[in-house]
Amino acid sequence: xxxxxxxxxxxxxxxxxxxxxxxxxIILEAALEVFSVNGFxxxxxxxxxxxxxxxxxxxxxxxxxxxxxYRAVLxxxxxxxxxxxxxxxxSGDPVEELRRYITEKLRMSAEKPAASRLFANEILAGAPVxxxxxxxxxxxxxxxxxxxxRDWVSEGRLAPVDPYHLIFAIWATTQHYADFDVQIRAILxxxxxxxxxxxxxxxxxLSIVLGGVRPRG
Amino acid sequence: xxxxxxxxxxxxxxxxxxxxxxxxxIILEAALEVFSVNGFxxxxxxxxxxxxxxxxxxxxxxxxxxxxxYRAVLxxxxxxxxxxxxxxxxSGDPVEELRRYITEKLRMSAEKPAASRLFANEILAGAPVxxxxxxxxxxxxxxxxxxxxRDWVSEGRLAPVDPYHLIFAIWATTQHYADFDVQIRAILxxxxxxxxxxxxxxxxxLSIVLGGVRPRG
DNA sequence: AGAATTCTTGACTAAATGGTCAAATTGGAG
DNA sequence: CTCCAATTTGACCATTTAGTCAAGAATTCT
Numbered sequence: 083x084x085x086x087x088x089x090x091x092x093x094x095x096x097x098x099x100x101x102x103x104x105x106x107x108i109i110l111e112a113a114l115e116v117f118s119v120n121g122f123x124x125x126x127x128x129x130x131x132x133x134x135x136x137x138x139x140x141x142x143x144x145x146x147x148x149x150x151x152y153r154a155v156l157x158x159x160x161x162x163x164x165x166x167x168x169x170x171x172x173s174g175d176p177v178e179e180l181r182r183y184i185t186e187k188l189r190m191s192a193e194k195p196a197a198s199r200l201f202a203n204e205i206l207a208g209a210p211v212x213x214x215x216x217x218x219x220x221x222x223x224x225x226x227x228x229x230x231x232r233d234w235v236s237e238g239r240l241a242p243v244d245p246y247h248l249i250f251a252i253w254a255t256t257q258h259y260a261d262f263d264v265q266i267r268a269i270l271x272x273x274x275x276x277x278x279x280x281x282x283x284x285x286x287x288l289s290i291v292l293g294g295v296r297p298r299g
Numbered sequence: 300x301x302x303x304x305x306x307x308x309x310x311x312x313x314x315x316x317x318x319x320x321x322x323x324x325i326i327l328e329a330a331l332e333v334f335s336v337n338g339f340x341x342x343x344x345x346x347x348x349x350x351x352x353x354x355x356x357x358x359x360x361x362x363x364x365x366x367x368x369y370r371a372v373l374x375x376x377x378x379x380x381x382x383x384x385x386x387x388x389x390s391g392d393p394v395e396e397l398r399r400y401i402t403e404k405l406r407m408s409a410e411k412p413a414a415s416r417l418f419a420n421e422i423l424a425g426a427p428v429x430x431x432x433x434x435x436x437x438x439x440x441x442x443x444x445x446x447x448x449r450d451w452v453s454e455g456r457l458a459p460v461d462p463y464h465l466i467f468a469i470w471a472t473t474q475h476y477a478d479f480d481v482q483i484r485a486i487l488x489x490x491x492x493x494x495x496x497x498x499x500x501x502x503x504x505l506s507i508v509l510g511g512v513r514p515r516g
Numbered sequence: 517a518g519a520a521t522t523c524t525t526g527a528c529t530a531a532a533t534g535g536t537c538a539a540a541t542t543g544g545a546g
Numbered sequence: 547c548t549c550c551a552a553t554t555t556g557a558c559c560a561t562t563t564a565g566t567c568a569a570g571a572a573t574t575c576t
Contacts, residue, residue: 241510255467258470357553
Protein backbone atom coordinates (compact mmCIF):
# COMPACT_ATOMS: atom_id res chain seq x y z
CA UNK A 83 0.00 0.00 0.00
CA UNK A 84 3.00 2.33 0.28
CA UNK A 85 6.80 2.12 0.49
CA UNK A 86 8.69 2.36 -2.74
CA UNK A 87 6.18 4.28 -4.80
CA UNK A 88 6.99 7.95 -5.30
CA UNK A 89 4.15 9.56 -3.43
CA UNK A 90 5.39 13.13 -3.10
CA UNK A 91 4.91 15.39 -6.11
CA UNK A 92 8.55 16.40 -6.26
CA UNK A 93 11.00 13.83 -7.50
CA UNK A 94 11.78 12.23 -4.15
CA UNK A 95 12.68 8.52 -3.91
CA UNK A 96 15.54 7.69 -6.19
CA UNK A 97 15.07 4.72 -8.44
CA UNK A 98 15.34 1.32 -6.73
CA UNK A 99 18.89 0.06 -6.55
CA UNK A 100 20.09 -3.40 -7.47
CA UNK A 101 20.59 -4.35 -3.83
CA UNK A 102 17.19 -3.04 -2.91
CA UNK A 103 15.52 -5.17 -5.55
CA UNK A 104 17.35 -8.26 -4.38
CA UNK A 105 16.79 -7.74 -0.69
CA UNK A 106 13.17 -6.75 -0.93
CA UNK A 107 12.57 -9.92 -2.90
CA ILE A 108 14.38 -12.02 -0.30
CA ILE A 109 12.40 -10.39 2.48
CA LEU A 110 9.04 -10.86 0.80
CA GLU A 111 9.82 -14.49 0.15
CA ALA A 112 10.79 -15.04 3.77
CA ALA A 113 7.79 -13.10 5.01
CA LEU A 114 5.43 -15.23 2.94
CA GLU A 115 6.75 -18.38 4.57
CA VAL A 116 6.48 -16.93 8.05
CA PHE A 117 3.15 -15.13 7.83
CA SER A 118 1.52 -18.06 6.08
CA VAL A 119 2.07 -20.26 9.09
CA ASN A 120 1.09 -18.10 12.02
CA GLY A 121 -0.64 -15.12 10.48
CA PHE A 122 0.20 -11.49 11.08
CA UNK A 123 -0.20 -11.40 14.84
CA UNK A 124 1.48 -14.71 15.42
CA UNK A 125 4.58 -13.91 13.41
CA UNK A 126 7.57 -11.87 14.50
CA UNK A 127 9.93 -9.61 12.65
CA UNK A 128 12.79 -11.65 14.08
CA UNK A 129 11.44 -14.81 12.48
CA UNK A 130 11.29 -13.11 9.12
CA UNK A 131 14.76 -11.64 9.52
CA UNK A 132 16.15 -15.02 10.47
CA UNK A 133 14.54 -16.68 7.47
CA UNK A 134 15.85 -13.92 5.22
CA UNK A 135 19.32 -14.40 6.76
CA UNK A 136 19.40 -10.73 7.58
CA UNK A 137 19.69 -8.67 10.74
CA UNK A 138 16.46 -7.21 12.03
CA UNK A 139 17.54 -3.57 11.70
CA UNK A 140 18.62 -4.30 8.16
CA UNK A 141 15.25 -5.79 7.35
CA UNK A 142 13.56 -2.76 8.87
CA UNK A 143 15.68 -0.59 6.64
CA UNK A 144 13.76 -1.97 3.67
CA UNK A 145 10.33 -2.15 5.29
CA UNK A 146 9.86 0.32 8.11
CA UNK A 147 7.20 -1.67 9.92
CA UNK A 148 5.94 -5.20 10.26
CA UNK A 149 2.67 -4.05 8.73
CA UNK A 150 4.45 -2.81 5.62
CA UNK A 151 5.99 -6.20 4.98
CA TYR A 152 2.66 -7.88 5.53
CA ARG A 153 0.78 -5.59 3.19
CA ALA A 154 3.43 -5.93 0.52
CA VAL A 155 3.42 -9.70 0.57
CA LEU A 156 -0.36 -9.87 0.66
CA UNK A 157 -0.67 -7.47 -2.22
CA UNK A 158 1.55 -9.42 -4.54
CA UNK A 159 -0.28 -12.61 -3.58
CA UNK A 160 -3.68 -11.17 -4.40
CA UNK A 161 -2.77 -10.48 -7.99
CA UNK A 162 -2.05 -14.16 -8.64
CA UNK A 163 -5.16 -15.03 -6.74
CA UNK A 164 -7.50 -13.25 -9.12
CA UNK A 165 -5.93 -14.31 -12.40
CA UNK A 166 -7.49 -17.76 -12.89
CA UNK A 167 -11.04 -16.59 -12.27
CA UNK A 168 -10.50 -13.56 -14.47
CA UNK A 169 -9.60 -15.93 -17.26
CA UNK A 170 -13.01 -17.61 -17.20
CA UNK A 171 -14.47 -16.88 -20.61
CA UNK A 172 -18.16 -16.54 -21.37
CA SER A 173 -17.64 -17.60 -24.96
CA GLY A 174 -15.91 -20.86 -24.09
CA ASP A 175 -17.45 -24.23 -23.39
CA PRO A 176 -18.88 -24.16 -19.85
CA VAL A 177 -17.55 -27.48 -18.64
CA GLU A 178 -14.21 -26.82 -20.30
CA GLU A 179 -13.95 -23.37 -18.69
CA LEU A 180 -14.74 -24.78 -15.27
CA ARG A 181 -12.27 -27.58 -15.81
CA ARG A 182 -9.57 -25.09 -16.66
CA TYR A 183 -10.40 -22.97 -13.65
CA ILE A 184 -10.36 -25.87 -11.22
CA THR A 185 -7.18 -27.27 -12.71
CA GLU A 186 -5.45 -23.93 -12.47
CA LYS A 187 -6.51 -23.43 -8.86
CA LEU A 188 -5.26 -26.90 -7.98
CA ARG A 189 -1.97 -26.13 -9.63
CA MET A 190 -1.58 -23.01 -7.53
CA SER A 191 -2.45 -24.90 -4.37
CA ALA A 192 0.23 -27.44 -5.14
CA GLU A 193 2.90 -25.02 -6.29
CA LYS A 194 2.28 -22.07 -4.00
CA PRO A 195 0.65 -23.45 -0.89
CA ALA A 196 2.10 -20.70 1.26
CA ALA A 197 0.21 -18.07 -0.72
CA SER A 198 -3.05 -19.89 -0.12
CA ARG A 199 -2.31 -20.24 3.58
CA LEU A 200 -1.37 -16.61 3.90
CA PHE A 201 -4.72 -15.70 2.48
CA ALA A 202 -6.55 -18.20 4.69
CA ASN A 203 -4.92 -16.76 7.78
CA GLU A 204 -5.88 -13.26 6.77
CA ILE A 205 -9.52 -14.24 6.27
CA LEU A 206 -9.66 -16.21 9.50
CA ALA A 207 -8.35 -13.16 11.32
CA GLY A 208 -11.29 -11.20 9.95
CA ALA A 209 -9.61 -9.84 6.83
CA PRO A 210 -8.37 -6.68 8.58
CA VAL A 211 -6.20 -5.80 5.61
CA UNK A 212 -7.91 -7.25 2.55
CA UNK A 213 -11.48 -6.42 3.49
CA UNK A 214 -11.59 -3.44 1.12
CA UNK A 215 -10.25 -5.60 -1.66
CA UNK A 216 -12.84 -8.30 -1.00
CA UNK A 217 -15.71 -5.83 -1.03
CA UNK A 218 -14.70 -4.13 -4.25
CA UNK A 219 -12.54 -5.94 -6.77
CA UNK A 220 -13.26 -9.48 -5.66
CA UNK A 221 -16.98 -8.88 -5.25
CA UNK A 222 -17.20 -7.28 -8.68
CA UNK A 223 -15.24 -10.08 -10.30
CA UNK A 224 -17.29 -12.81 -8.68
CA UNK A 225 -20.53 -11.07 -9.56
CA UNK A 226 -19.42 -10.85 -13.16
CA UNK A 227 -18.41 -14.49 -13.39
CA UNK A 228 -21.50 -15.64 -11.54
CA UNK A 229 -23.58 -13.94 -14.20
CA UNK A 230 -21.75 -15.91 -16.86
CA UNK A 231 -22.42 -19.16 -15.06
CA ARG A 232 -26.05 -18.22 -14.59
CA ASP A 233 -26.33 -17.70 -18.34
CA TRP A 234 -24.77 -21.06 -19.02
CA VAL A 235 -27.32 -22.65 -16.73
CA SER A 236 -30.25 -20.88 -18.32
CA GLU A 237 -29.01 -21.97 -21.73
CA GLY A 238 -29.09 -25.53 -20.44
CA ARG A 239 -25.35 -25.91 -20.84
CA LEU A 240 -24.91 -26.59 -17.14
CA ALA A 241 -27.14 -28.37 -14.66
CA PRO A 242 -29.07 -25.92 -12.49
CA VAL A 243 -26.67 -24.66 -9.85
CA ASP A 244 -26.34 -21.54 -7.77
CA PRO A 245 -23.37 -19.82 -9.41
CA TYR A 246 -22.04 -18.28 -6.21
CA HIS A 247 -22.08 -21.52 -4.31
CA LEU A 248 -20.43 -23.24 -7.23
CA ILE A 249 -17.59 -20.74 -7.11
CA PHE A 250 -17.32 -21.16 -3.34
CA ALA A 251 -17.23 -24.93 -3.77
CA ILE A 252 -14.39 -24.62 -6.25
CA TRP A 253 -12.44 -22.32 -3.96
CA ALA A 254 -13.04 -24.59 -1.01
CA THR A 255 -12.10 -27.87 -2.64
CA THR A 256 -9.01 -26.55 -4.40
CA GLN A 257 -7.55 -24.45 -1.61
CA HIS A 258 -8.21 -27.22 0.87
CA TYR A 259 -5.22 -29.11 -0.51
CA ALA A 260 -2.92 -26.21 0.37
CA ASP A 261 -4.52 -24.99 3.59
CA PHE A 262 -5.11 -28.39 5.16
CA ASP A 263 -2.03 -30.05 3.73
CA VAL A 264 -0.87 -31.17 7.16
CA GLN A 265 -4.15 -32.92 7.81
CA ILE A 266 -4.18 -34.59 4.42
CA ARG A 267 -0.64 -35.80 4.96
CA ALA A 268 -1.58 -37.18 8.36
CA ILE A 269 -4.28 -39.25 6.72
CA LEU A 270 -2.71 -40.26 3.42
CA UNK A 271 0.91 -40.38 4.52
CA UNK A 272 3.74 -40.40 2.02
CA UNK A 273 1.30 -41.13 -0.76
CA UNK A 274 0.94 -37.35 -1.04
CA UNK A 275 4.49 -37.07 -2.32
CA UNK A 276 4.13 -39.74 -4.96
CA UNK A 277 4.38 -38.35 -8.48
CA UNK A 278 0.87 -39.29 -9.50
CA UNK A 279 -0.86 -37.72 -6.53
CA UNK A 280 -1.54 -34.34 -8.11
CA UNK A 281 -3.17 -35.86 -11.17
CA UNK A 282 -5.17 -38.21 -9.00
CA UNK A 283 -6.38 -35.25 -6.95
CA UNK A 284 -7.30 -33.28 -10.04
CA UNK A 285 -9.14 -36.28 -11.40
CA UNK A 286 -11.15 -36.66 -8.20
CA UNK A 287 -11.96 -32.98 -7.69
CA LEU A 288 -12.97 -32.52 -11.30
CA SER A 289 -15.12 -35.61 -11.20
CA ILE A 290 -16.91 -34.53 -8.02
CA VAL A 291 -17.44 -30.87 -8.79
CA LEU A 292 -18.01 -31.16 -12.53
CA GLY A 293 -20.07 -34.28 -12.07
CA GLY A 294 -22.43 -32.14 -10.07
CA VAL A 295 -22.88 -29.48 -12.73
CA ARG A 296 -22.46 -31.26 -16.02
CA PRO A 297 -25.75 -30.98 -17.88
CA ARG A 298 -27.83 -34.11 -17.51
CA GLY A 299 -29.58 -35.89 -20.30
CA UNK B 300 -4.19 -33.11 28.20
CA UNK B 301 -3.97 -32.42 31.91
CA UNK B 302 -5.55 -30.19 34.54
CA UNK B 303 -8.68 -31.41 36.22
CA UNK B 304 -8.39 -35.13 35.72
CA UNK B 305 -7.19 -37.11 38.69
CA UNK B 306 -4.01 -38.57 37.32
CA UNK B 307 -2.31 -39.73 40.49
CA UNK B 308 -3.41 -43.04 41.89
CA UNK B 309 -4.07 -41.62 45.33
CA UNK B 310 -7.12 -39.49 45.72
CA UNK B 311 -5.51 -36.15 44.93
CA UNK B 312 -7.55 -33.37 43.31
CA UNK B 313 -10.71 -32.79 45.22
CA UNK B 314 -13.87 -32.92 43.21
CA UNK B 315 -14.51 -29.86 41.01
CA UNK B 316 -16.40 -27.16 42.85
CA UNK B 317 -19.42 -25.30 41.55
CA UNK B 318 -17.40 -22.13 40.95
CA UNK B 319 -14.71 -24.08 39.13
CA UNK B 320 -17.22 -25.61 36.79
CA UNK B 321 -18.74 -22.23 36.02
CA UNK B 322 -15.48 -20.40 35.54
CA UNK B 323 -13.74 -23.05 33.51
CA UNK B 324 -16.72 -23.02 31.20
CA ILE B 325 -16.61 -19.23 30.90
CA ILE B 326 -12.90 -19.32 30.20
CA LEU B 327 -13.14 -22.03 27.55
CA GLU B 328 -15.91 -20.17 25.81
CA ALA B 329 -13.88 -16.95 25.79
CA ALA B 330 -10.76 -18.80 24.70
CA LEU B 331 -12.58 -20.36 21.78
CA GLU B 332 -13.59 -16.95 20.49
CA VAL B 333 -10.11 -15.54 20.88
CA PHE B 334 -8.02 -18.45 19.62
CA SER B 335 -10.32 -19.01 16.65
CA VAL B 336 -9.49 -15.59 15.28
CA ASN B 337 -5.75 -15.29 15.67
CA GLY B 338 -4.60 -18.78 16.50
CA PHE B 339 -2.48 -19.79 19.46
CA UNK B 340 0.52 -17.58 18.85
CA UNK B 341 -1.50 -14.57 17.83
CA UNK B 342 -3.74 -14.61 20.88
CA UNK B 343 -2.92 -13.29 24.34
CA UNK B 344 -3.95 -14.37 27.78
CA UNK B 345 -5.08 -10.82 28.42
CA UNK B 346 -7.51 -10.99 25.51
CA UNK B 347 -9.02 -14.17 26.88
CA UNK B 348 -9.21 -12.76 30.39
CA UNK B 349 -10.91 -9.62 29.09
CA UNK B 350 -13.42 -11.64 27.13
CA UNK B 351 -14.09 -13.82 30.16
CA UNK B 352 -14.50 -10.67 32.27
CA UNK B 353 -11.90 -11.98 34.67
CA UNK B 354 -8.53 -10.81 35.91
CA UNK B 355 -5.54 -12.46 34.32
CA UNK B 356 -4.20 -13.99 37.54
CA UNK B 357 -7.65 -15.36 38.24
CA UNK B 358 -7.80 -16.94 34.84
CA UNK B 359 -4.37 -18.44 35.40
CA UNK B 360 -5.65 -19.89 38.65
CA UNK B 361 -7.88 -22.17 36.61
CA UNK B 362 -5.48 -22.87 33.76
CA UNK B 363 -1.84 -22.56 34.76
CA UNK B 364 -0.59 -21.76 31.25
CA UNK B 365 -1.80 -20.40 27.98
CA UNK B 366 -1.07 -23.78 26.45
CA UNK B 367 -3.36 -25.50 28.93
CA UNK B 368 -6.30 -23.33 27.91
CA TYR B 369 -5.56 -23.94 24.26
CA ARG B 370 -5.32 -27.69 24.63
CA ALA B 371 -8.49 -27.82 26.67
CA VAL B 372 -10.54 -25.87 24.18
CA LEU B 373 -9.12 -27.80 21.24
CA UNK B 374 -9.81 -31.10 22.91
CA UNK B 375 -13.46 -30.42 23.54
CA UNK B 376 -13.80 -29.16 19.96
CA UNK B 377 -12.33 -32.30 18.49
CA UNK B 378 -14.95 -34.51 20.05
CA UNK B 379 -17.75 -32.69 18.21
CA UNK B 380 -15.64 -32.70 15.11
CA UNK B 381 -15.53 -36.48 14.84
CA UNK B 382 -19.12 -37.23 15.66
CA UNK B 383 -20.81 -36.67 12.29
CA UNK B 384 -18.34 -38.80 10.37
CA UNK B 385 -18.52 -41.50 13.01
CA UNK B 386 -22.25 -41.64 12.42
CA UNK B 387 -21.82 -42.65 8.80
CA UNK B 388 -23.40 -46.08 8.58
CA UNK B 389 -22.37 -48.80 6.13
CA SER B 390 -25.81 -50.33 6.23
CA GLY B 391 -27.63 -47.15 5.27
CA ASP B 392 -28.39 -45.82 1.83
CA PRO B 393 -25.18 -44.31 0.41
CA VAL B 394 -26.63 -41.10 -0.93
CA GLU B 395 -28.75 -40.67 2.17
CA GLU B 396 -25.76 -41.22 4.45
CA LEU B 397 -23.70 -38.67 2.56
CA ARG B 398 -26.57 -36.24 2.60
CA ARG B 399 -26.85 -36.58 6.34
CA TYR B 400 -23.13 -36.13 6.79
CA ILE B 401 -22.97 -33.01 4.62
CA THR B 402 -26.04 -31.52 6.23
CA GLU B 403 -24.68 -32.13 9.68
CA LYS B 404 -21.32 -30.56 8.81
CA LEU B 405 -23.05 -27.53 7.35
CA ARG B 406 -25.12 -27.20 10.48
CA MET B 407 -21.97 -27.20 12.59
CA SER B 408 -20.35 -24.62 10.35
CA ALA B 409 -23.34 -22.37 10.75
CA GLU B 410 -23.87 -22.88 14.46
CA LYS B 411 -20.30 -23.20 15.69
CA PRO B 412 -18.14 -21.34 13.21
CA ALA B 413 -15.57 -20.52 15.87
CA ALA B 414 -14.88 -24.20 16.42
CA SER B 415 -14.20 -24.68 12.74
CA ARG B 416 -11.92 -21.65 12.64
CA LEU B 417 -10.03 -22.78 15.70
CA PHE B 418 -9.32 -26.04 13.97
CA ALA B 419 -8.37 -24.31 10.72
CA ASN B 420 -5.89 -22.10 12.55
CA GLU B 421 -4.35 -25.09 14.26
CA ILE B 422 -3.89 -26.92 10.97
CA LEU B 423 -2.50 -23.86 9.21
CA ALA B 424 0.02 -23.48 11.99
CA GLY B 425 1.21 -27.02 11.25
CA ALA B 426 -1.02 -28.86 13.75
CA PRO B 427 1.56 -28.61 16.55
CA VAL B 428 -0.99 -29.83 19.07
CA UNK B 429 -3.42 -32.06 17.18
CA UNK B 430 -0.90 -33.81 14.98
CA UNK B 431 -0.95 -36.95 17.12
CA UNK B 432 -4.72 -36.96 17.01
CA UNK B 433 -4.74 -36.58 13.24
CA UNK B 434 -2.31 -39.43 12.75
CA UNK B 435 -4.14 -41.86 14.97
CA UNK B 436 -7.83 -41.44 15.67
CA UNK B 437 -8.69 -39.28 12.67
CA UNK B 438 -6.64 -41.36 10.27
CA UNK B 439 -8.22 -44.57 11.56
CA UNK B 440 -11.71 -43.15 11.34
CA UNK B 441 -11.23 -41.81 7.82
CA UNK B 442 -9.70 -45.08 6.68
CA UNK B 443 -12.67 -46.95 8.05
CA UNK B 444 -15.23 -44.69 6.41
CA UNK B 445 -13.32 -44.58 3.16
CA UNK B 446 -13.56 -48.35 3.03
CA UNK B 447 -17.32 -48.10 3.40
CA UNK B 448 -17.52 -45.63 0.55
CA ARG B 449 -15.29 -47.82 -1.56
CA ASP B 450 -17.65 -50.70 -1.02
CA TRP B 451 -20.62 -48.58 -2.00
CA VAL B 452 -18.83 -47.67 -5.19
CA SER B 453 -17.93 -51.23 -6.04
CA GLU B 454 -21.53 -52.26 -5.45
CA GLY B 455 -22.51 -49.64 -7.98
CA ARG B 456 -24.44 -47.65 -5.42
CA LEU B 457 -22.22 -44.60 -5.97
CA ALA B 458 -20.52 -43.30 -9.10
CA PRO B 459 -16.82 -44.17 -9.16
CA VAL B 460 -15.08 -41.74 -6.82
CA ASP B 461 -11.94 -41.76 -4.74
CA PRO B 462 -13.34 -42.09 -1.22
CA TYR B 463 -10.62 -40.02 0.42
CA HIS B 464 -10.97 -37.14 -1.96
CA LEU B 465 -14.72 -37.29 -1.55
CA ILE B 466 -14.33 -36.91 2.19
CA PHE B 467 -11.88 -34.06 1.68
CA ALA B 468 -14.31 -32.36 -0.68
CA ILE B 469 -17.05 -32.60 1.90
CA TRP B 470 -14.82 -31.18 4.62
CA ALA B 471 -13.67 -28.40 2.34
CA THR B 472 -17.05 -27.29 1.06
CA THR B 473 -18.79 -27.42 4.40
CA GLN B 474 -16.11 -25.84 6.55
CA HIS B 475 -15.56 -23.16 3.97
CA TYR B 476 -18.75 -21.46 5.10
CA ALA B 477 -17.37 -21.07 8.61
CA ASP B 478 -13.71 -20.45 7.88
CA PHE B 479 -14.19 -18.01 5.02
CA ASP B 480 -17.33 -16.41 6.36
CA VAL B 481 -15.85 -12.93 6.11
CA GLN B 482 -15.08 -13.43 2.45
CA ILE B 483 -18.51 -14.84 1.70
CA ARG B 484 -20.12 -11.90 3.47
CA ALA B 485 -18.02 -9.47 1.48
CA ILE B 486 -19.34 -11.00 -1.71
CA LEU B 487 -22.94 -11.81 -0.83
CA UNK B 488 -23.56 -9.02 1.64
CA UNK B 489 -26.52 -9.08 4.01
CA UNK B 490 -28.04 -11.92 2.04
CA UNK B 491 -26.04 -14.21 4.29
CA UNK B 492 -28.17 -13.23 7.25
CA UNK B 493 -31.49 -13.82 5.52
CA UNK B 494 -33.44 -16.71 7.00
CA UNK B 495 -33.36 -18.85 3.88
CA UNK B 496 -29.63 -18.65 3.31
CA UNK B 497 -28.70 -21.79 5.21
CA UNK B 498 -31.17 -23.93 3.33
CA UNK B 499 -30.09 -22.41 0.06
CA UNK B 500 -26.48 -23.22 0.90
CA UNK B 501 -27.34 -26.78 1.87
CA UNK B 502 -29.31 -27.18 -1.33
CA UNK B 503 -26.37 -25.97 -3.43
CA UNK B 504 -23.67 -27.96 -1.66
CA LEU B 505 -25.70 -31.13 -1.70
CA SER B 506 -26.50 -30.69 -5.34
CA ILE B 507 -22.88 -30.12 -6.30
CA VAL B 508 -21.23 -32.79 -4.20
CA LEU B 509 -23.94 -35.42 -4.38
CA GLY B 510 -24.54 -34.67 -8.05
CA GLY B 511 -20.96 -35.76 -8.58
CA VAL B 512 -21.32 -39.10 -6.87
CA ARG B 513 -24.92 -40.15 -7.37
CA PRO B 514 -24.88 -43.34 -9.42
CA ARG B 515 -25.53 -42.65 -13.08
CA GLY B 516 -27.48 -44.51 -15.68
C1' DA C 517 41.13 7.33 -6.23
C1' DG C 518 37.94 9.96 -3.41
C1' DA C 519 33.52 11.72 -2.15
C1' DA C 520 28.72 10.74 -1.69
C1' DT C 521 25.41 7.51 -1.04
C1' DT C 522 23.61 3.26 0.29
C1' DC C 523 23.73 -0.62 3.24
C1' DT C 524 24.52 -3.06 7.60
C1' DT C 525 24.64 -3.84 12.44
C1' DG C 526 25.39 -3.77 17.69
C1' DA C 527 23.32 -1.69 21.31
C1' DC C 528 19.34 0.12 22.98
C1' DT C 529 14.31 1.51 24.40
C1' DA C 530 9.50 1.16 25.38
C1' DA C 531 5.70 -1.58 25.32
C1' DA C 532 3.51 -6.04 25.39
C1' DT C 533 3.20 -10.45 27.23
C1' DG C 534 3.32 -14.89 30.00
C1' DG C 535 3.50 -16.00 34.39
C1' DT C 536 4.27 -15.54 39.86
C1' DC C 537 3.10 -14.40 44.63
C1' DA C 538 1.52 -12.94 48.89
C1' DA C 539 -2.25 -10.92 50.81
C1' DA C 540 -7.14 -10.09 50.90
C1' DT C 541 -11.78 -11.71 50.12
C1' DT C 542 -15.42 -15.00 49.56
C1' DG C 543 -17.94 -19.46 49.91
C1' DG C 544 -19.15 -23.58 52.16
C1' DA C 545 -19.24 -27.43 55.74
C1' DG C 546 -20.35 -28.20 60.40
C1' DC D 547 -21.69 -18.24 63.20
C1' DT D 548 -16.84 -19.96 62.60
C1' DC D 549 -13.20 -21.76 60.53
C1' DC D 550 -10.79 -23.63 56.61
C1' DA D 551 -10.35 -24.06 51.90
C1' DA D 552 -11.25 -21.93 47.61
C1' DT D 553 -11.16 -17.76 45.01
C1' DT D 554 -9.60 -13.20 43.60
C1' DT D 555 -6.41 -9.56 42.71
C1' DG D 556 -2.79 -5.74 42.77
C1' DA D 557 1.86 -5.56 42.31
C1' DC D 558 5.54 -7.44 40.28
C1' DC D 559 9.16 -9.95 37.29
C1' DA D 560 11.50 -11.88 33.22
C1' DT D 561 11.20 -12.37 28.43
C1' DT D 562 9.77 -11.23 23.99
C1' DT D 563 8.96 -8.03 20.57
C1' DA D 564 8.52 -3.82 17.43
C1' DG D 565 11.09 -0.28 16.35
C1' DT D 566 15.26 3.39 16.84
C1' DC D 567 19.88 5.21 16.32
C1' DA D 568 24.46 6.30 15.56
C1' DA D 569 28.42 4.57 13.66
C1' DG D 570 30.93 1.51 10.69
C1' DA D 571 31.29 -1.04 6.05
C1' DA D 572 30.34 -1.53 1.32
C1' DT D 573 28.88 0.39 -3.24
C1' DT D 574 28.39 3.64 -6.63
C1' DC D 575 29.48 7.71 -9.16
C1' DT D 576 32.65 10.89 -11.17
